[in-house]
Amino acid sequence: MGSLADTKGLSFGVVVSVHGSFEVPITAQKHGKSGNYDAILCIGAVIRGDTTHYDAVANSAASGVLNAGLSAGIPCVFGVLTCEDMDQALNGAGGKAGNKGAEAAITAIEMASLFRHHLS
Ligand SMILES: Nc1c(NC[C@H](O)[C@H](O)[C@H](O)CO)[nH]c(=O)[nH]c1=O
Numbered sequence: 001m002g003s004l005a006d007t008k009g010l011s012f013g014v015v016v017s018v019h020g021s022f023e024v025p026i027t028a029q030k031h032g033k034s035g036n037y038d039a040i041l042c043i044g045a046v047i048r049g050d051t052t053h054y055d056a057v058a059n060s061a062a063s064g065v066l067n068a069g070l071s072a073g074i075p076c077v078f079g080v081l082t083c084e085d086m087d088q089a090l091n092g093a094g095g096k097a098g099n100k101g102a103e104a105a106i107t108a109i110e111m112a113s114l115f116r117h118h119l120s
């Protein structure tokens, strides 16, 4: 797949840690609306436990990141692992399933470039 990544003029900003994936969307929206960033990379891992809390967190994180991007008007890239168990999480965080966070970072760079150079 070809890359749109043209990093000219892009700056790579801050890293913000939050309590959990449920807090990612509001944090992404806040930073996205600041006007200081070309894209927001949202990464994390939601791992199913014994209750249905997983579904609430995972679904909220996904729809929340989507809405944060739509609200802020800049790409908010969803790189949150949603996993049945720790093995799946580890496989997606650099294991045999690859590094989904790194893939999301490439998407964020491509989208930032697209918005800055082709959609502004
Ligand atoms: N169990 C996981 C959580 N739970 C915490 C929530 O994200 C949230 O912080 C809490 O409900 C307070 O609002 N978060 C994860 O990112 N991953 C999990 O596996």
Ligand SMILES: CC(=O)[C@@H](O)COP(=O)(O)O
Residues within 6 Å of the ligand: 046, 047, 048, 049, 050, 051, 052, 053, 054, 055, 057
């Ligand atoms: C994703 C979660 O919230 C989950 O890991 C919490 O575990 P539990 O459902 O056993 O409370």
